Amino acid sequence: MFFCFMNNSANFKSGFVTIIGKPNTGKSTLMNLILGEKISITSPKPQTTRYAIKGIWNTSEHQIIFVDTPGYLKPRYELQEKMLKIWHNALKDVDLIIFLTQIDGFPTEYDKEVLNQLKTLKNPQLAVFNKLDLNPEVDRNELVKYLPESINEVFFVSAKTGENIPELMEAIKYYIPFHEPYYDNDMLSDLPMRFFAQEIIREAIFHFFEEEIPYSSAVLIERFKEFPDKVIIDAVIWLERESQKPILIGKNGSSIKKVREYAERELTRFMQMPVQVHLFVKIKHKWRKKQSALKELGF
Ligand SMILES: Nc1nc2c(ncn2[C@@H]2O[C@H](COP(=O)(O)OP(=O)(O)OP(=O)(O)O)[C@@H](O)[C@H]2O)c(=O)[nH]1
Ligand SMILES: [Mg+2]
The missing domain is CATH 3.40.50.300 (P-loop containing nucleotide triphosphate hydrolases)
Structure with a gap:
């Protein structure tokens, strides 16, 4: 035995x-x-x-x-x-x-x-x-x-x-008990790369904006394309109200540019490969209160 x-x-x-x-x-x-x-x-x-x-x-x-x-x-x-x-x-x-x-x-x-x-x-x-x-x-x-x-x-x-x-x-x-490993020993997380891309963009929004913008934002990765020499990511940032859009975008796009550059820098470091990020801003009225929207975001 x-x-x-x-x-x-x-x-x-x-x-x-x-x-x-x-x-x-x-x-x-x-x-x-x-x-x-x-x-x-x-x-x-x-x-x-x-x-x-x-x-x-x-x-x-x-x-x-x-x-x-x-x-x-x-x-x-x-x-x-x-x-x-x-x-x-x-x-x-x-x-x-x-x-x-x-x-x-x-x-x-x-x-x-x-x-x-x-x-x-x-x-x-x-x-x-x-x-x-x-x-x-x-x-x-x-x-x-x-x-x-x-x-x-x-x-x-x-x-x-x-x-x-x-x-x-x-x-x-x-x-921690004696037990066999649950995951492969080269894994740092069980989450896919596109999830990290989403989170890094969210972090950038928390970093650059005050008050309600970070809490009203959700990020959805629409395209995550890996090439031999680079990665291209298209992401949509959902906001809750039309009036938030000009704040996120900023004068001549200066604010959203900061978000994009932050995300590209962090993701390039994390993936050890050049990463290009394209951001799109959309309004999803009161997404935080909607079951269907939350489901789409993976909650
Ligand atoms: N001075 C100091 N700041 C810290 C320390 N640990 C975390 N912080 C700061 O505290 C803030 C919150 O840290 P987070 O790690 O985001 O906190 P959290 O508990 O994960 O927060 P939620 O995700 O909102 O629940 C950040 O600004 C950190 O840099 C610490 O040991 N000393
Ligand atoms: Mg936390």
């Missing part, structure tokens, strides 16, 4: 780690830092991430699949309801949950609500206080007392400087 465990995979660890927490605490930044590649877009604005995004960390002894999630929200409109569903699905059957919060302002009502939900779950859980670089002298004992007993270990880190990330990684490896 025991022979079946005596193969090469006997010492191999593999499993799923879901990162949850309030918008803007640094979940995507942390995952990207661990993976050493920008898999999940980030921005200084809350609610940047809209999908559960997997990033795969491979070594000769581990394959750890990180799942970055949208900040958990109370559904105010249809899109947020979809985000909530993604969050709940992401917690099912995971090997480890990372509750990520930032030191500043902890515990918010939001943190308390998430911690209350974590109490009811059996999965191993780590609490990670991020942005230590902004509060290096914080009284850690004061913060830790708000954590429920379901939390196995606590870390204070900076996803910006990398402080205490090696210690966090050791704990993550510890809680």
Whole structure:
């Protein structure tokens, strides 16, 4: 009987780690830092991430699949309801949950609500206080007392400087079970290149525009054509209102040009090949509230 465990995979660890927490605490930044590649877009604005995004960390002894999630929200409109569903699905059957919060302002009502939900779950859980670089002298004992007993270990880190990330990684490896790898060991994500193209364009919009434009924008890749020496991408940016169009395009197209150049630069780096991006702007009235539009966008 025991022979079946005596193969090469006997010492191999593999499993799923879901990162949850309030918008803007640094979940995507942390995952990207661990993976050493920008898999999940980030921005200084809350609610940047809209999908559960997997990033795969491979070594000769581990394959750890990180799942970055949208900040958990109370559904105010249809899109947020979809985000909530993604969050709940992401917690099912995971090997480890990372509750990520930032030191500043902890515990918010939001943190308390998430911690209350974590109490009811059996999965191993780590609490990670991020942005230590902004509060290096914080009284850690004061913060830790708000954590429920379901939390196995606590870390204070900076996803910006990398402080205490090696210690966090050791704990993550510890809680991952012995298991064969779930994916090929050269995979960094299970998402296709066109998804990254869409996300990088969204990141550019978060980067260059204020207020409602980033939240009213959705990006759809209409053509993704790979040639031996380049890639050509046609993408449509959906906006919710006609009045948003001139803002996104800018005077003589100057604003949308910045978005295009940002996307081309990032994608060229990521794909290690010249990438040309063509952007088109369309209006889809109130797409965030429409089931059919959300479906088309893959929610
Ligand atoms: N100073 C500092 N800033 C950080 C740190 N980690 C993340 N940030 C910044 O915090 C902002 C939010 O980071 P994200 O990674 O996009 O946050 P998120 O939790 O994924 O946010 P949502 O996707 O909206 O839920 C960005 O401007 C990051 O650069 C950190 O350790 N220190
Ligand atoms: Mg994010």
